[in-house]
Every structure is written in structure tokens, then in C-alpha cells.
Amino acid sequence: MAQPDYYPIFLDLTGRRCVVVGGGAVAEGKVRGLLAANATIALVAPQLTPALRDLVASEQIRHREGEYDASDLEDADLCLVATDDGAINARVAADARTRRILVNAADDPANCDFILPAVVRSGSVVVAASTGGASPALARRLREDLTAFLDEGYGPLGDLLGAVRNEVRAAGLRVAGGDARYAGGRSGAAGGAKPPAARTGRRFPQPDQRGSGRPDRDRWLRARCGSRGCRTPRLRPRGRAGATGP
Secondary structure (H helix, E strand, O other): OOOOOOOOOOOOOOOOEEEEEOOOHHHHHHHHHHHHOOOEEEEEEOOOOHHHHHHHHOOOOEEEEOOOOHHHHOOOOEEEEOOOOHHHHHHHHHHHHHOOOEEEEOOOHHHOOOOOOEEEEEOOEEEEEOOOOOOHHHHHHHHHHHHHHOOOOHHHHHHHHHHHHHHHHHOOOOOOHHHHHHHOOOOOOOOOOOOOOOOOOOOOOOOOOOOOOHHHHHHHHHHHHHHHOOOOOOOOOOOOOOOOOO
16 A cells, blocks of 8 residues: 655644543553643543553543443544554544544554654744654654754744744734744855845844854844843754764
8 A cells, every 4th residue: 555645734632632542651652742732631441551540640631441432432533542452443443534533543554544753842843753654763763863953942942933923913014034034043145144124124133254143143032031041042953973864
């Protein structure tokens, strides 16, 4: 069977009922991801890992002890299956599809309507990478490389630029594309091309003669952040010497 051409998408699962079938380490990872997305989680499994039991005890998730039943999918918006039993995976997938519920079964592409990418987060900045299910090992390598690239400064920078964007929109103004790129620290051509003036009448910081733009950008960010002392990210991956991409 040919590999599907997947459509990448970020879902807002806030308050959505998501059913997870399984209670092992893989299910635990799925649950933590859903919790990070503020989903409402219903877990179905005869046994749970200690960490999952803690989440149930703290009422962060709901748990029905026992084997899967089709009724578990009632009012579900999404279903994740994390078992090592192909028959259960197939049964859950069939029930979900009958109810037009998107389903993912871990390491079982035939019973998946979607796959889950490798994810790296830094605050509000989220980067996802996938090989389309062809190579989980390569996906892990991509996640490691992205983790090295996406240092802790990107989260505060993303929050800051989001706030600035909202201010500009609220004022009914528009920032030209070149200014938006430069606000994120992209200096463009070698030596640092000067960004066009924003239509707000205020220029973003110009790069220094070395082309990095970082000293002036830090001053601009400090002026916006005040005492919070925002840190800005490195613009190139901190890879090992001689390392190559995947």
C-alpha cells in the first residue's frame, strides 16, 4: 500500500473529549501530550503505569478500568490507541471510523487516520517533524537536531513578537513582510540588509556591521520586556563540529 500524503495540522483540543486505549508507557506519553493541549482525557485500560495512576488520583484524567468497549467512544472527538494487540487496534479503529472519529494506533499505520510527529517545544513555539511513518528512527534524529536548534530563547521571543503583532493589529496598522522577518532576527543578505520602515513609523533594530543584528535586537527586546529580561535565541543550530543533518 502506498504511503499517504499527509496534511500537517495543529489541532485545538481544549475541552475536547479524547479517548486513549491502553495503560502502558506508550499510552502515558500520549496522555501527557493531550494534557499539554488541555484536552479532556478518558483512559480505558485494565492496568495503568504508576504515573497514569497518579494522574487519575489527581483527577487530571478519567479512567475506566477494564477492556475496551465500543461505548467508550461515545461523544469522543479523537481516539488514540496504545496497545500491542493488533486485533484490539483494528477493532477500535473500525469502531472509531464508523462514528467518524479520527483515530491513531501507535506503530500501526493500517489503523491510523493520522500520525503523530516528533515535537519540540519552547514556550509558544512548537516545531513538528515527521517522516510520514517511514522511519521512526529518523524522526527521533530530527527531534534531537531540532532540540539543539530551538534553544530556550525562542519561547520568550515568540511570546514577545505575538504581543507586538496584536498591538499592531489592534491599532489597525500593517507591518511589511521585511519588517516581520527582521523582527524575528533574520538579517537577510550577508552584512545585514536594512529592513524597510514599518508602517507604524517605528523601525525595528538595524543589524550591526557584523550582520548578526543581535546587540541592537537585544536592546530593542529589553525595551519591550522591561525587567523581565527576555533572552533571544541563537540563529543557527549549536551542532557538533562536523555533524551533518539527517
